[in-house]
Amino acid sequence: MHLSKIGDIKVKLHREIKGQISRLTIRMKATTKWYVSFLTYDDGNEPLPLSEKVVGVDVGILSFAMLSDGSKIDNPRVIKADEKALAKAQRNLSKQAKGTPLRTKAKKVVCRIYERIANRSYDFVQKVSRNLVNSYGTICFEDLNINGMVQNHCLAKRIMDCAWGKLVQYISYKAENAGRRVVPSRSQWHISNVF
DSSP, X not given: OEETTTEEOOOOOOSOOOSEEEEEEEEEOTTSOEEEEEEEXXXXXXXOOOOOOEEEEEEOSSEEEEETTSOEEEOOOHHHXXXXXXXXXXXXXXXXXXXXHHHHHHHHHHHHXXXXXXXXXXXXXXXXXXXHHHHOSEEEEEOXXXXXXXXXXXXXXXXXXXXXXXXXXXHHHHHHHHTOEEEEESSHHHHHHXX
């Protein structure tokens, strides 16, 4: 990849770039890994075939989501899986004196665990959203006040672990590109009346 004022940089290209590049974003993660994102404009995107199937999605803590057709999506609990490793790494970080190489190394370990948690959550929600958009023509969600719900300190950690907001966000943009419909619903009563 050639950047003006910088020159040529080696990149690992995960997939072929399709369409015309309209924006390029370069960012560095806390683990000092560099990422390049290409935003492309492509008129060739064809919507998915029409589907009359309608589904209501009820998100939860014990199971990630229950669908109105009776199927259930299990909660991967990405934070809980790395909770012990994260606590150990944070304890090790707090023991190190500020400004020392050992503290820098310990901080990088903590950052790597956070990055791993974020990557797992992102991967899971992307796959679930793609599966729902491919399978159903209309997707109905209960309209939840997630910011209000996380004020409850007893449930905040579990709610943040679920990433409900990301699910709605990813489904919304994928449905728009695929010619599908996303319907926010104020309550379960509204969702049941869609069917």
